[in-house]
Amino acid sequence: MSPESPALGPRGADRSVALCGVPLRGPVLNGSGTFDAIAARRAFGDALLERFPFDLFVSKTITLEPREGNPPPRLWETPAGLLNSIGLPNKGLEGFLATDLPQLAELPVPLCVSVMGFTRDELAELVERVDARDEVSLIELNVSCPNVETGLIMGADPDETARAVERLRRLCTKPLVVKLTPNAVAPGAVAAAAEGAGADAVSLVNTLKGMALHPRTRQPWLGGGSGGLSGPAIRAVALEQVAAVAGSVSIPVIGMGGIASGGDAAEFMAAGAAVIAVGTESFRDPAAGRRIGDELAGLADHGSGKHRTEGRAPAPDRGQGSGAHADPPS
Amino acid sequence: MTEARTLAPPERRLAEVLESRRVGAYTLITAADAGGPADPRPGQFYMLATGAQWGGGSTERPYLPRAFSFARARPRPGGGADLDFLLEDVGPGTHRLGLLGAGEPLALVGPLGAGFGPAAGDRQPVLVGGGIGTAPLLCLHDELIEVGAAPTVILGFRSGAHAEAVALFEREVTLSTDDGSAGRPGLVTEPLRERLEGGPPATVYACGPPPMLEAVRALCAEQAVPAQLALESGMACGFGACFGCVVPTREGYIRVCVDGPVVEGARLRSALVAGGGDQG
Numbered sequence: 364m365s366p367e368s369p370a371l372g373p374r375g376a377d378r379s380v381a382l383c384g385v386p387l388r389g390p391v392l393n394g395s396g397t398f399d400a401i402a403a404r405r406a407f408g409d410a411l412l413e414r415f416p417f418d419l420f421v422s423k424t425i426t427l428e429p430r431e432g433n434p435p436p437r438l439w440e441t442p443a444g445l446l447n448s449i450g451l452p453n454k455g456l457e458g459f460l461a462t463d464l465p466q467l468a469e470l471p472v473p474l475c476v477s478v479m480g481f482t483r484d485e486l487a488e489l490v491e492r493v494d495a496r497d498e499v500s501l502i503e504l505n506v507s508c509p510n511v512e513t514g515l516i517m518g519a520d521p522d523e524t525a526r527a528v529e530r531l532r533r534l535c536t537k538p539l540v541v542k543l544t545p546n547a548v549a550p551g552a553v554a555a556a557a558e559g560a561g562a563d564a565v566s567l568v569n570t571l572k573g574m575a576l577h578p579r580t581r582q583p584w585l586g587g588g589s590g591g592l593s594g595p596a597i598r599a600v601a602l603e604q605v606a607a608v609a610g611s612v613s614i615p616v617i618g619m620g621g622i623a624s625g626g627d628a629a630e631f632m633a634a635g636a637a638v639i640a641v642g643t644e645s646f647r648d649p650a651a652g653r654r655i656g657d658e659l660a661g662l663a664d665h666g667s668g669k670h671r672t673e674g675r676a677p678a679p680d681r682g683q684g685s686g687a688h689a690d691p692p693s
Numbered sequence: 694m695t696e697a698r699t700l701a702p703p704e705r706r707l708a709e710v711l712e713s714r715r716v717g718a719y720t721l722i723t724a725a726d727a728g729g730p731a732d733p734r735p736g737q738f739y740m741l742a743t744g745a746q747w748g749g750g751s752t753e754r755p756y757l758p759r760a761f762s763f764a765r766a767r768p769r770p771g772g773g774a775d776l777d778f779l780l781e782d783v784g785p786g787t788h789r790l791g792l793l794g795a796g797e798p799l800a801l802v803g804p805l806g807a808g809f810g811p812a813a814g815d816r817q818p819v820l821v822g823g824g825i826g827t828a829p830l831l832c833l834h835d836e837l838i839e840v841g842a843a844p845t846v847i848l849g850f851r852s853g854a855h856a857e858a859v860a861l862f863e864r865e866v867t868l869s870t871d872d873g874s875a876g877r878p879g880l881v882t883e884p885l886r887e888r889l890e891g892g893p894p895a896t897v898y899a900c901g902p903p904p905m906l907e908a909v910r911a912l913c914a915e916q917a918v919p920a921q922l923a924l925e926s927g928m929a930c931g932f933g934a935c936f937g938c939v940v941p942t943r944e945g946y947i948r949v950c951v952d953g954p955v956v957e958g959a960r961l962r963s964a965l966v967a968g969g970g971d972q973g
Contacts, residue, residue, distance in 0.1 A: 396936075397934060397935070398934045399933045399934050399936070401933075402932060402933025402934070402948070402951045403703070403932050403933060403934065405698075405933065405951055406700065406701055406805055406806075406931075406932040406933065406951060407700060407701055407702070407703035407932070408700040410700070410702060410703050411703045414703055414704070416703075423936075431945055431946055432936060432939065432946060435926070435937075435938075435939055435940065435941075435946075435966065436927060437927075437936070437937040437938075437939065438927050438928070438929055438935065438937035438938075439972070440754055440755065440756055440757050440929075440972050441754075441756070442752065442753030442754060442756070443748065443753060443754075443756050444756060445756070445757060445929055445935075447929075447935065447937060449935070449936045449937065452936055452939075452946065594756065595756075643929075645930070645934060646757060646929040646930035646934055646935055647705070647742070647756075647757060647758055647930075648704060648705035648802065649703050649704060649705070649802060649930075649932055649934070650703060650704030650705065653704075
């Protein structure tokens with residue numbers, strides 16, 4: 364296990380951090396479902412591995428059974444953002460373990476696998492099977508889906524979240540990250556419930572619910588009806604939720620939501636994030652994660668310089684937390 | 694089909710606009726892409742944005758880059774290529790790109806996707822283009838001429854102003870327009886049917902709006918002619934990250950950006966894509 368994460372110094376300095384005991388070369392992750400390293404390698408070849416944009420790779424969410432995803436159209440550009448209705452297409456657990464995981468193991472960074480189940484039994488099977496694989500360093504629970512047994516969105520309800528995490532915690536030897544949905548009444552309460560049930564970290568935010576209408580017909584544009592909003596359009600909402608959650612838990616917080624620059628990343632860390640993730644910005648530039656990491660390291664001062672990657676540190680002073688870095692947000 | 698894919702550098706880079714000129718209803722932008730490969734494959738595409746002032750227009754867009762097949766690529770002496778892109782102003786992104794002038798930066802990622810593959814056996818190439826879909830057929834045409842093939846070119850446009858893009862071919866083409874203001878009135882499928890029924894065995898290469906592509910796909914299926922169709926779909930990233938640009942095939946959804954954009958017609962039940970292209 365790595366020692367307490369060092370302050371992130373100027374360019375060229377050691378940027379390494381540890382997240383739940385997993386040593387990382389830097390603090391920049393990808394948001395689940397925003398980067399397909401296997402497809403990107405088809406487009407960019409092995410240069411992608413030599414200049415890999417992230418310090419920890421988070422897989423697209425896998426489910427027990429294969430999913431085709433939602434009917435197109437799946438995308439809508441909004442002011443400074445993107446609305447999507449993708450529907451978690453994936454090969455299913457067996458396909459992922461047999462085909463994708465060996466390829467993801469070739470990446471130069473540790474791997475976090477995101478899983479989602481429609482019942483607690485499904486989740487248990489997913490977590491047990493993924494946990495058994497040495498290529499995997501962490502497991503993330505995508506709880507932004509309905510539990511078909513209760514009809515509740517797992518991540519929208521503290522009790523639902525706690526019940527799911529409690530059982531999985533016992534089955535899982537690896538650090539367990541709970542990906543929070545911003546579409547909850549009180550994300551801080553859900554985060555605290557996850558922590559109480561044994562989660563090792565929380566990540567947020569997932570996309571915000573949104574909708575677009577066809578300009579002529581006024582019918583929903585997206586094949587799935589409604590979708591999830593991401594990009595700079597949601598950054599202020601995400602920052603507030605990260606701060607609220609960081610004030611509610613002692614486990615590390617993985618912050619994300621519209622981060623497009625090192626200055627944005629520094630704000631999320633000042634708000635209490637231990638590490639940050641880049642999502643939609645990678646669509647505009649596949650190397651965005653690397654650029655943001657460089658910019659972050661280049662900032663002379665980006666807050667306290669101490670970020671909670673090992674947990675149990677005092678909550679940040681949120682009254683001053685977001686104004687401490689040198690550069691204004693872009 | 695052998696995959697026609699030149700790899701892209703794994704980051705966005707800036708090219709310098711050398712020239713922007715009107716070609717009828719279109720704008721042809723030439724940019725010096727010193728940091729990219731010299732040999733993109735016909736049918737591959739680039740994600741384009743302006744290097745400055747992308748976004749913040751009257752609709753607070755564009756935000757995402759826009760996908761464009763390159764029209765022509767000429768290797769640069771110092772490395773990389775001079776790239777031609779044909780634009781039509783159909784939304785905030787294409788509008789902003791059309792305002793670029795010489796010396797300004799063009800941000801790009803590419804070349805991306807799989808381009809046109811070689812014709813099967815001794816079949817003769819027939820190129821069918823509609824509107825802005827003419828663009829990737831230009832470099833394909835040049836390449837076929839270079840290897841000694843004699844491609845037939847059949848193009849369709851909405852109007853005479855759009856049809857001025859025909860001049861870019863510098864060779865004789867069969868032209869039709871919707872309104873009959875240039876060439877013969879009607880759709881490209883009429884001259885295509887005449888060629889397929891009356892000429893030697895052909896391979897069809899097509900790019901254009903979904904209804905045209907679907908008509909070409911159906912005709913080629915009926916005539917048992919192999920067809921390579923360059924599809925268009927709204928994209929966010931261009932390299933398989935967002936899963937947004939899928940189209941249905943006989944084997945399920947595929948991502949146009951990494952599994953296409955050039956797809957064998959036989960893989961499709963229909964080339965009509967729900968929601969059509971992007972938001973311009």
